[in-house]
Amino acid sequence: MKKLALFTMLFLLYADLISAQLIKNVQVSEVLASDNFEDHPAWINLDQAAIKDKLGLNNALGGTQNYQWSDQWGGACINSGTDPTGGNQTLQVHWGGYVVLNGFQIDPLSTYQLEVIMHQPGGSDSNLNNYYGCVHLFIFQSSQIWQTQGVRVRITNGGAGNVINDLGIDTWEGEDGVESNSSLFNFDQNKDMYYIQGTTPSDYWIKLKIIFTGEGTAKSPFLLDCYLNDKYVGSKSINDLYWFGDMMVGLGNTGTTSDITKFDDFKLSKLTQTTATPSVKSDLRCYFNNTEKSINLISATENSSIQYELFNSIGMKVYSGLFDGSKAMIPVSGLQKGIYIAKISKGKESIVNYKFVVY
Structure with a gap:
């Protein structure tokens, strides 16, 4: 059976560049929140009650809202000394943990842009090269180890296990929450195009940007565009999302390797249509x-x-x-x-x- 798929290679077939983004002609109307993690206590697990009042996003990159990071089981802390952009600290997520953006809920009728710099873990287990860092949409506030619903955008790293460098999408669709895993963009042969300059393959960082909107139905599909280091690399359209959890956003890590996932320069913005x-x-x-x-x-x-x-x-x-x-x-x-x-x-x-x- 022949199949139809979006073709995400960027090249010219005509004199005009053909673009495959699903969400076009948008601009930032409001930066909701951001964090460069510089003012959080270093090397303290985020689940400790004594520091809950210090986990509000610092909005160092702009922001109008007062959200907080929520980690309820000890799978994250503030990492000191690993900043790729000239600072001193990053967010470290380990042991298969999740950190949830507490106070924010996705409005499917709005359009959002989420940007974050990521270092994803190296290594692999005995069955599958499946260690990754991720941004997870439509999850629970409870910071569960396994967030099995919504849409997960994950990046698997090279590192010690020689895992293929790949941007993947995981979805849980229909009333039964059937899981589907797909590779959206493989950049194993063009790593230098997507590393942040100044970082190395042994500890490299990549900027992930996603733009998303929609209710996940046939009449209002969930549309997702993905960018690596501000280069468009692929899209996903989903018309059968049923479970939305607490409509929240999370940052996660899967794998027990010592080369853990780290995040920096997080920014969440709301977009509006332009007249371009x-x-x-x-x-x-x-x-x-x-x-x-x-x-x-x-x-x-x-x-x-x-x-x-x-x-x-x-x-x-x-x-x-x-x-x-x-x-x-x-x-x-x-x-x-x-x-x-x-x-x-x-x-x-x-x-x-x-x-x-x-x-």
Whole structure:
């Protein structure tokens, strides 16, 4: 059976750069909170009651809200002396632990940008190279060791175990919470493009940025764009999220290696739509649905006929049609294996282009 997938390699098929981000034309409207971890007590586990009043985010990188870090079982502390950006301290998460951003809840109708610098653990266990650092969306406040719901964005490191350098996405979908694991972007062959300059492969750091929005339903999919060192590397669209926990955000580590996960320069922002592309309605979203093999278009205000055209890798048009209501089906069964461009337009105005591969 042929499958449809977003094709995340960045290259030019035409004179114009084809971008596959699901969330476009946004800008920061408010920095909600940030932390560079410089004013927290060093080498003290975050679960100790005596320091709870000292775990508020310091908003050193901007912020309007007063959130706190919450760790209820002792899986994290403030690491002194490992800062990659000129400071003295970072957040260390170990033993398979989670640190939760207490006081913040994700509003699925809003758009967010989360940025954090990460050092992910090296090493591997006997069954799978699965040691990683992660950002986990839609989790519980309880700092459970196993947060098995929502969406987890994880980075596995090279390090001692020679683990493949990989950005992966884990999801738990449907009422049964079925787990799905996928590799979104492998950067094993291009490590230098994603390391922060000045760090080394034995203790390197990477900046992860994710932009996300949506309710996780067919009508309002959960959309996620991922960036490494501010370079776009891939997207995920999910339309069957059922369990949302306490709608919170967590930073986590999996693995018992001594090369533990560390975080620095955390920043959470709220985004709004810009007017950079006047022809695009503010509520217009286009995305691929891999399950249904379709291009989906959602808009509360756009009710005119929208056209799509399909081009192969040499620029030949192989299919075209109109959106029927809010959806158009891609005829995958009739396509040869290869790279394709879907051009979506209204009249003479191009709305968006998507790149994908049939395999």
